[in-house]
Amino acid sequence: MRNTDIVIIGAGPIGIELAAALKQANLEYLHLEAGQIGATMQWWAPGTKYFSSPERIEIAGVPLVVANEEKATRENYLDYLRSVVGTHQLNIETYTRVISIDKDDNGFILHTARSFHGVGGQEELSFNATTLDQLEPIRAKRIVLAIGDMHLPRMLGIPGEDLPHVSHYLGDVHQYANQPVTIVGGKNSAVEAAIRLFRAGAQVTMVHRGEWFDPDRIKYWLYPEIEYLIKKDKIRYIPHANLTAITPTHATLGTGESIESRFVLLLTGYVQKPDLFEQLGVELVGNDRKPKHELKTMQTNVPGVYVAGTGSAGSQSRTKVFIETSHVHVDRILASLQGRISDATAEDYTLEES
Ligand SMILES: Cc1cc2nc3c(=O)[nH]c(=O)nc-3n(C[C@H](O)[C@H](O)[C@H](O)COP(=O)(O)OP(=O)(O)OC[C@H]3O[C@@H](n4cnc5c(N)ncnc54)[C@H](O)[C@@H]3O)c2cc1C
Structure with missing residues (x-):
């Protein structure tokens, strides 16, 4: 069994931004991603543009420069995520899917398997965990679910x-x-x-x-x-x-x-897969089945379990949580993992997505 202090699940923009912060703070962590980094963007249609301006979706202090000062496309942003990972020399275990998580008095045991795509997109519709090769389980004291919210179509x-x-x-x-x-x-x-x-x-x-x-x-x-x-x-x-x-x-x-x-x-929207939250005993609240968490720390009702990015919002029927509004999660989680409380506040003005 592998051992670590913290596991980050999911290498979308917010999982990557958090990993860069943990690395900079010298915290011990492992970072697992079911597909390639930015797997959610991978299934967007070629050429899809972000509605957010480039500077609002920049992460980990790396500038996102787009030709002619345009908004970034899916392709621009996937290139960019690779450059962020390279700049910060982040070690992300891609194509590694967390299948289930057990909880005991010493923390958590994550069961993982070698996978072939991220959680989401067309391939997720025929996903079958029993066909995957199991990997060595991981014991962790704390986990952060940065798993996104667009896993299956509505x-x-x-x-x-x-x-x-x-x-x-x-x-x-x-x-x-x-x-x-x-x-x-x-x-x-x-x-x-x-x-x-x-x-x-x-x-x-x-x-x-x-x-x-x-x-x-x-x-x-x-x-x-x-x-x-x-x-x-x-x-x-x-x-x-x-x-x-x-x-x-x-x-x-x-x-x-x-x-x-x-x-x-x-094209009627997407929903979050709640399995990991349910296995951990995280309460899912409201119509959107949002994982219950403290805003100041992003810690859920299960001590040691954190949520970051759109993963913190359940199946959003009206999108309020996206990259722009999630940067703040990184500082809140980092502070809580270090035994502090962050005073970071969310951007006061953001454009709503849907
Ligand atoms: C067409 C379109 C346009 C959009 N435009 C914008 C925009 O302009 N601005 C904006 O802010 N947002 C936009 N969004 C929303 C955007 O996709 C999200 O805000 C962004 O991807 C959220 O980042 P995240 O890191 O929270 O989650 P995600 O990017 O969804 O990353 C979650 C990752 O977790 C992985 N994962 C999940 N479960 C597991 C598991 N069990 N084991 C291992 N890995 C796992 C997934 O494979 C995925 O890579 C848009 C969405 C769509 C569909």
């Missing part, structure tokens, strides 16, 4: 949702060129997909259960564009609509209307 639970032309992930836009595509959803990911697909030559139908988009929750550069494309009938928009079934050729609405669809994109 399923609609309708017939046909598992057909091969149906996806909860946008993927490469090129595949949709000149095809009839139905997109379900009314937040940023659905709006962004509709605009990009229109530009790629797809015939786009948007199905939204609401009347219209909430302008406060749509990226400000997307809103006028989607409004224009719908008003000019370049994108067909169906409000107050629910998809009830999908066949290999059509998407059916509650009204009985069938829309011809070569592809169907269900």
Whole structure:
């Protein structure tokens, strides 16, 4: 059995930022990641842009420089994360998934396995722990779950949702060129997909259960564009609509209307997998099933168990916790691990994501 003081689970931006802080403070830790670093960004569609300005998503004191002072793309940011890890010489055990955690009087025992992708994305839908090779267990006194919150899609639970032309992930836009595509959803990911697909030559139908988009929750550069494309009938928009079934050729609405669809994109958000929290006895509160924790320390109701980044927020129905608002977690956790209380406060002004 391997032994350490602290284990960080997850090497997204906040897990990496925390690792750099622990290393700088000379604390003993191991850092485990189920996939490659930044695995969540890996499953975003190529070319997806951050809504946050580069300086707000910089971590661990390393500048994020983007050509022409633009917002960073997924590709820019993955390159950047590699450079942060290199700059700080961080030792991250990638492709190592924490499968389960036991708790006893001496702390925690983490059971891990060699894995092939991060927790999230298309591959997570068919994840099966029993097919993985177990690795040596790790004993730790304290653990930080920086595991993110977008592990599985919010399923609609309708017939046909598992057909091969149906996806909860946008993927490469090129595949949709000149095809009839139905997109379900009314937040940023659905709006962004509709605009990009229109530009790629797809015939786009948007199905939204609401009347219209909430302008406060749509990226400000997307809103006028989607409004224009719908008003000019370049994108067909169906409000107050629910998809009830999908066949290999059509998407059916509650009204009985069938829309011809070569592809169907269900962009209705993602949820967090709560298994590790449940095994540890962390209380999950509210509709979002947010892990209960002290804001000043990020320590959960289970002593020695901390949460960082979006992992601290459960399945966010309205996104309040993201990179910009999570930098502060690093200082709070570091201080608590060192027996201090941080006086760091969150940024007073952030742009909401959805
Ligand atoms: C299209 C899109 C655009 C976005 N734009 C922005 C933006 O502009 N600004 C912003 O701040 N946020 C944005 N977000 C949200 C952003 O993805 C998150 O804020 C960010 O990834 C959160 O970082 P994190 O480190 O908390 O978690 P994540 O990046 O999700 O990292 C969690 C990591 O933990 C790993 N993990 C989970 N469970 C285990 C386990 N059991 N064992 C080992 N490893 C595990 C995962 O594989 C993953 O790599 C966007 C999201 C989407 C989908």
